[in-house]
Structure formats: structure tokens, C-alpha cells
Amino acid sequence: MISAALNGNIIVTATAEAIATVITDLRALLGERLSTGAAVRGHHGKDLSHHEAALPDAVAFPGTTEEVAAIVRICAAHRVPVIAYGTGTSLEGHINAIEGGICIDLGGLNRILKVNTADLDVTVEAGVTRMDLNAHIRDSGLFFPIDPGANASLGGMCATRASGTNAVRYGTMRENVLALTVVLADGRIIRTARRARKSAAGYDLTRLFVGSEGTLGIITEATLRLYGIPEAMSSAVVGFDSLEGAVNTVITTIQSGIPIARIELLNSAMIAAINSYSKLSYAERPTLFLEFHGSPAGVAEQAENFGAIAQDCGGGDFAWTTKTEDRTRLWQARHDVAYAAMNIRPGADMITTDVCVPISRLADCILETEADFKAEGFPIPIAGHVGDGNFHTILLYDHKDPDETKRAFALNDRMVMRALAMEGTCTGEHGIGQGKRDFLIAEHGEAVSVMRAIKTALDPDMIMNPGKILKP
Amino acid sequence: MISAALNGNIIVTATAEAIATVITDLRALLGERLSTGAAVRGHHGKDLSHHEAALPDAVAFPGTTEEVAAIVRICAAHRVPVIAYGTGTSLEGHINAIEGGICIDLGGLNRILKVNTADLDVTVEAGVTRMDLNAHIRDSGLFFPIDPGANASLGGMCATRASGTNAVRYGTMRENVLALTVVLADGRIIRTARRARKSAAGYDLTRLFVGSEGTLGIITEATLRLYGIPEAMSSAVVGFDSLEGAVNTVITTIQSGIPIARIELLNSAMIAAINSYSKLSYAERPTLFLEFHGSPAGVAEQAENFGAIAQDCGGGDFAWTTKTEDRTRLWQARHDVAYAAMNIRPGADMITTDVCVPISRLADCILETEADFKAEGFPIPIAGHVGDGNFHTILLYDHKDPDETKRAFALNDRMVMRALAMEGTCTGEHGIGQGKRDFLIAEHGEAVSVMRAIKTALDPDMIMNPGKILKP
Numbered sequence A, B: 001m002i003s004a005a006l007n008g009n010i011i012v013t014a015t016a017e018a019i020a021t022v023i024t025d026l027r028a029l030l031g032e033r034l035s036t037g038a039a040v041r042g043h044h045g046k047d048l049s050h051h052e053a054a055l056p057d058a059v060a061f062p063g064t065t066e067e068v069a070a071i072v073r074i075c076a077a078h079r080v081p082v083i084a085y086g087t088g089t090s091l092e093g094h095i096n097a098i099e100g101g102i103c104i105d106l107g108g109l110n111r112i113l114k115v116n117t118a119d120l121d122v123t124v125e126a127g128v129t130r131m132d133l134n135a136h137i138r139d140s141g142l143f144f145p146i147d148p149g150a151n152a153s154l155g156g157m158c159a160t161r162a163s164g165t166n167a168v169r170y171g172t173m174r175e176n177v178l179a180l181t182v183v184l185a186d187g188r189i190i191r192t193a194r195r196a197r198k199s200a201a202g203y204d205l206t207r208l209f210v211g212s213e214g215t216l217g218i219i220t221e222a223t224l225r226l227y228g229i230p231e232a233m234s235s236a237v238v239g240f241d242s243l244e245g246a247v248n249t250v251i252t253t254i255q256s257g258i259p260i261a262r263i264e265l266l267n268s269a270m271i272a273a274i275n276s277y278s279k280l281s282y283a284e285r286p287t288l289f290l291e292f293h294g295s296p297a298g299v300a301e302q303a304e305n306f307g308a309i310a311q312d313c314g315g316g317d318f319a320w321t322t323k324t325e326d327r328t329r330l331w332q333a334r335h336d337v338a339y340a341a342m343n344i345r346p347g348a349d350m351i352t353t354d355v356c357v358p359i360s361r362l363a364d365c366i367l368e369t370e371a372d373f374k375a376e377g378f379p380i381p382i383a384g385h386v387g388d389g390n391f392h393t394i395l396l397y398d399h400k401d402p403d404e405t406k407r408a409f410a411l412n413d414r415m416v417m418r419a420l421a422m423e424g425t426c427t428g429e430h431g432i433g434q435g436k437r438d439f440l441i442a443e444h445g446e447a448v449s450v451m452r453a454i455k456t457a458l459d460p461d462m463i464m465n466p467g468k469i470l471k472p
Helices: A016-033 A038-044 A065-077 A130-140 A154-160 A205-209 A243-255 A268-278 A296-312 A324-335 A337-342 A359-376 A402-421 A437-444 A447-458 B016-033 B038-044 B065-077 B130-140 B154-159 B205-209 B243-255 B268-278 B296-312 B324-335 B337-342 B359-376 B402-421 B437-444 B447-458
Strands: A058-060 A082-085 A102-105 A112-116 A121-125 A177-183 A189-191 A218-225 A232-240 A262-266 A287-294 A315-321 A349-352 A382-385 A390-397 B058-060 B082-085 B102-105 B112-116 B121-125 B177-183 B189-191 B218-225 B232-240 B262-266 B287-294 B315-321 B349-352 B382-385 B390-397
Touching (some): A016 A058, A016 A065, A065 A102, A112 A130, A177 A205, A189 B447, A205 B447, A232 A324, A243 A287, A243 A315, A243 A359, A268 A337, A268 A382, A296 A315, A315 A324, A337 A349, A349 A402, A359 A390, A437 A447, A447 B189, B016 B058, B016 B065, B038 B058, B038 B102, B065 B082, B065 B218, B082 B154, B154 B218, B243 B262, B243 B296, B243 B315, B268 B382, B287 B296, B337 B390, B349 B402, B390 B402, B437 B447
Parallel strands (some): A058 A102, A082 A102, B058 B102
Antiparallel strands (some): A112 A121, A121 A218, A177 A189, A232 A315, A349 A390, B121 B218, B177 B189
């Protein structure tokens, strides 16, 4: 057996002998906590994306940072790839073992190590999920705001620089990680920072590892910022005459300094999809879902000021909700957009697109994308984190139809290149993984050589999640 | 002539011949815009800190990014050090040419390239100062909040990860830089990101260069976040019975989600110093200077809620001010703390200390520091960005008294080690420069080897601001 999932331009870094030796050594270390079974490997060899499965040769289940380091040292000694695994909810093939090797499932690192209420921070192991964390700290009056939709592991959210619906107010993982514990490619363990809120002490290793997708090291612990649960929260839904009106409302809202907590845009096609899927009855037009956090008076004032702006921009009547169960229902519908969109064409394959542009270009970018999809005959349900200029289309196609598949991928390519032409990015929050490595070069040009120099310096044998972010 | 400012553990990277050749080549490129005059070199060979002057061999005055790149290429060809210079207001010897070489004064890169009001961002050249930027954009209703006190260049503020009094609300340079143009050690020019608010596209090069102090490349342009000028601003001063009371007020305020814009702590000794220097008459006790930004009603509510918290923690009467000229006078007094402290002992030398701890440890850290200074017989004026856990003492000593000098530096050493023992950092905002390289290792341990690997990968000949952050 040699490494799985070979293809033309992938370098095989590990021989069958090396992998067999590593498995023997790992078995001695982990016993039953190493699996080579097909089902376990299959479960760990594919994420939620359209990328083809690529199975690891074995899956390790460590319980501590030190065990992760020991596993990496064994793999490093034989130049066998190491792929970190959180919950498998990535969207660009991040966890697929495209050169084979050992998957490290971090689910066993699931301890919440220290909640510092006075400092508004918490230190967790990488396998803790965001919902587990929020359940654990609820009684302290604190919460962790970053919400990518899936109940992802916090280590995985660090590794992919996740964000989501709250980012307009609270930032992304980039802004909310204070420090990381990382196992390097040779098994050394580092801590990237301490618990101080800010520091000017040397290179910002925390931000370097946030978003590095397991290619520079394996994140095993994270210290995260927490926030007080707002005294009042109020959500609303409002439809607009035009997409430009909805986007202009957001631009003016942010310029006015209204600290909106969530502001999400759904186009007419997506509203139709969620009406059908979630049994709702919103008017089928460009619609904003919004949420305000603050004191009762503050939330009321924000809502009033926002309402005046929306009215000037062609906004219709607001459907307000402040009761927790109603708010939950509203945001559940928003979180279910992927399922709602899939329901447009049951059984279809799906590309979850993800571009982000300066907000002044957002309406143009969405309208041109809609026109392009329409011309090609694809449905075009769109949902976007409009405060950040980030939006997704759910691109439904049938992989058994080669022509349609080709046209679907070409649409995604054009969507990315359109965003780049508008000074945007090829990925707002899903990351590069396997799927956007060429776009990374289109976006960053010469700067990719700096990324490659860093990769080579920190992982000279290219064993850390090889083939992700950078092509070999 | 060989490189200036040799000492035991500094490696000389450039021979006299190399420097002479570089100066000849630069003269051909820049003509009169290259200076080897003693006065110009002297002006560029010392920052505002206690570190001894170390003069560059010549100072170049480029006008464009391309000229900076051409200068770096010439220096790189002969392995001659290159030191970027903004306004010379750094506080740890950042710009001192401790191995000689060519200083690049970026003051000629002073264009504000593009203000995008809808996107709340601006692209500037590195030599633009923060006050120039704010004067330029005032009529647009926008402002750039980061305020380190000095009217520093924005390139220098990027390079040192500057922050200051507004960081508790608006973040530091880390959170407010969207993209950078950087000249690398071999003269290549890269752009680290585009204008999208967020991106998950590859390694976060922006954050890597923010805070890299000119050791990885030279920042020549920056795209920065802007904010709407708040509709209402209100400032206040309030004294406390105890330092713990003042700090607990801040902790509770932040936990409550009150979006305070500035919250600064001055201890009794600093209040006495500013009373004397700025002709004020505050009661000599631990005192908070604060500012609220928002709508008129929002600011009033914040102030009321804050007042209730302060009263519970032993706060006295508030001195409120909303008129612009009064607010300016109040914050001018705060900004002048260094001059006020120097006025305690005119003619003394000064170490501007800078540590940052988790806020739960701040009162302990300050009280232990005060006791240590008192035991050694030094005045102890303290000012702190208390919302971030960051504080400074102005350590006054006479460098002509060897014993006093030794005791002053030992006090600074103990202050840093105390902060590290409390999970803090050796520098909240001033950076490592020359002065804190050993503390960097004490703080980060093995992680410093990762910083060194990155430095070696991006600057293999060690010509970019050598001897800063990392020892050779």
C-alpha cells in the first residue's frame, strides 16, 4: 500500500514502508486509540464539500497536547503526512488526506481548561465545540460570539479563521484569539502568546497560525475572548424594493456607527427556498435579517435609527421579535439556508461559494453573479454576511452530467475572478483548502512566495496537511 | 570606516568597502536625496528612548515604493543593513543603526492615496502621520482612532503595532490594518491583502508585518479602517479611594458591555505631576480619565451606568465635560504625562516602561510595582490604558550615577518579570526594539525559534533592521 489519493501533480512524501512503520509505532503509543478501519478512515477522509474523499492511512485519537506531539514526532521521523481533524465541517477539502498519512482526531482534547470571568477570556482544548463552550459558560453571563453555522470545534475554527453572522460586531477568529498552543512539524510545543489583551512582543505568531489550516502546525489549545451576554437582544426581518437598497441601508448603518450585531442579506431566490423549507411566508424580495445587542434603551434607539435609514432606502415593514424562542426560530431559518437551497433540487451536488468584496461593490457583485447564474440556467439562492461584504451562493449541479459540472465550476471561477477584480478576496471565511489554491495565487501574486517561504521554514519536509493552501 | 556602534555580540554584516559602494550607487539613484552629513545621520540615529545613539552611514529620502525597492536592492547586493525611519518617535531604540547601514526616511512617501467613504477605509503611504490623515478626512465625517500620543507616521505605527488610549474600544493597529504594501529584503514588492473587510485566503501576512519593526520588510503603504466620527462624545475625570476600586470599576464596566471609548488610569504620583505641569487641581488619588462615544442618548446612558458602577467601587464626584475645547484640554493633560513626569526631576534620564497584564492582575501589578519603586527611592508616576491592562511608569534616573542607573534598570527588569509571572507581556505597545530582546525570550521561550525561522526565511542575509526584536 502506498499513500492514498494520488494524482498527477501531487508528490508522494511517504512510502508504504514508512507508513507501516509509523502505524506500528503509533499502535505502541496509542493502542486501541489508533484505527485503520475503513469506516473510521472513511469518516475522516471527507469534509462537507464537493471535494472527492481522500482517506488517511490511519486515524489517531490522542487525549493531550503531549500525545499529539508524540504522534507528530513519530510521523516526522518517517516523513509521513499529518492531518488535523476537528469536526469535519470544513468546506474546501481541508481535512482530506490527499497524500495519505495519519489523521489526528482532536475530539479527545475536549476540556475547558480555565474560564477567567474578570478578564473575559477562556482557555479551551482544540476539540471543544463552540456550542459546548457556550453551554458551559452560560451561567457566568458570558458568551463566545463567533458562529460559523456548524457546531465546529474551536481548534478548527482557529485553523480556518472562521467567522459567520456575528462578525460585523464581534470580528472573526482573527480578532478573538488571544493565544494558541501549537505542536510544530518536529513535535515541539509552543505557546504563541500570553493572556494579555494586547502585546507588541515580536512577530504575531497567533495570527500566523489562525487561518493556517493545519499546514504550519497543529493547534491543540486556544485562549479566546469572551463577551458579556447583552442585556437586550432584538431581531428583525425587513424586505427591500431592490438589492441596492438593502446594501445601501447597511453601508449607511455602519457609517452611522450603529453597532449592529448581525446583518444578513438573502436574495429573492433564497427567500423562496427558506419559505419552502422552513414553512415561512416572507415576501420574495431582497431581505435583511438583523439583530441588535445592548441595553434595552440602546437596542430601541439602534432599531429606530436603523428603521429610518431602511425606509429611506426602500425598506418595507419590519417584522420585529425580541422573545428568545422567536429569535431562535428566525436565526435557525438563516442557519438552514444550505439545507433550504439543497431542497430546491434534491439530490444535487453542491458548491458552497464564498467571496468577499468591499461593501461599496457588493450590490454590483451580487447582481452580476445573479445574471451570470441565470444566463447559465442555474438556480441562484444567495445568503451573505452583508456587513462584511461576504456572500455565498449555493451552486447546485449534477456531477454525473459532465457539461453541467463544467459549467458549474466555471461559474464559481468567474464569481471568484469578479470578486478579485472588485478588490475582494477569493474566500471570506471558508479558506483555501484544496479548492482555491490557484485563486490564492490570482489574489496574492508574489506574496504567495512569502507564504511558501514561511511554510518551508516551519515544515521543511512538508508533512503538515500537505497540498492545502499551497500546491506542492 | 566600518559599521558604527559595534559591541561584543553584534555581528558586523557590512564592510567599509560594501558601504562605500552602496553609497556611490545610491548617490547615482537619488542625488541630493542621499545624505551622509553628520547632522542628518545624527537626527536619524536615535529615537525618543534612553538607548544610546547609533548612526546610520547614510540617510536616503525616497519618494515612491519603487525607489524604496531600488534602495533595498542596492543594499541587498552588498549585504548592507537597511533601517526604515518614520518620525523617530519609537521608544525601544527601533531606528538606531546598531550595525550601521542605510536609513530610509519614509517622510517623502506622504500621499493619501484613496479615501473610500462607503467602505470606511483609506490607503496611505507610510510617511503620512496620523494627524495629517485625520485632518485630511475630517470633512468626510470619518476618523482614524489609533492614537499613541506622538504624531507618529502610520507606517511606523504599523511596524510597531502601536495602540494607545482608544484601543479599548477600537483595537490596536493589529485590528485596524486591512492590507500593506511591503518591500521585501531582496527588493521585491508585495501586497499582503486586498480591501475586503475579512479574508480566509492563506497566511495572514498583514498581521505578520504589523509589529515586525522593519525586520522582515519595509512597509511603504497601508490600507486602514476608518470610523464615523461619533455624534456625541463626553469625557470625565473621577478619583477613587483606592487603586483596586478604580480597576474593579473598569472590570465591571467592560463585563457589562458598556462600549467605553477611552479609560485611562493615573496614580496619585502622576496626578500630582500633571497638576504641577498642566496647572490643574485634581485630588491626588487614583484617578480615571474616561470618554464615551455614541449617540447623545447612548452616551448619556453609558455615563449613567458607568457612574453607578464607579460609585459602588469608591469613586468620588465626576468632573464631566462635553465641549470640544474642554475635552481637548483634558486629553492634552493625559497626553502630556511624559513631560509632566519628567518635570518631577528636570534633566533626569528616563526609561518609559511598558507592561500589560490580564486586567484581573492589574491592581496587584501596579501596587507591587509602586512598592518596589518606593523601596528603591524612585518617584513612581504611572499612567495606564487600564481597559487593556497596559501601564507605563516613567522611571527617572541619572545616567551619570552608575549605581542609580543599575538600580533603575533592575527595577524595569523586575517590573517586566512581574508582568510575565502574571501571564502578561513584556511590552503592551512599545515593542521589542533593542531593549527587550532578552525579555522576548523570557516571555515566549521556544516560540522565539519560530520567529527566528521566519526571520531567516524572509531575510537570509539579515539586512533588515538587524539586531531588533531578535539578537543576531
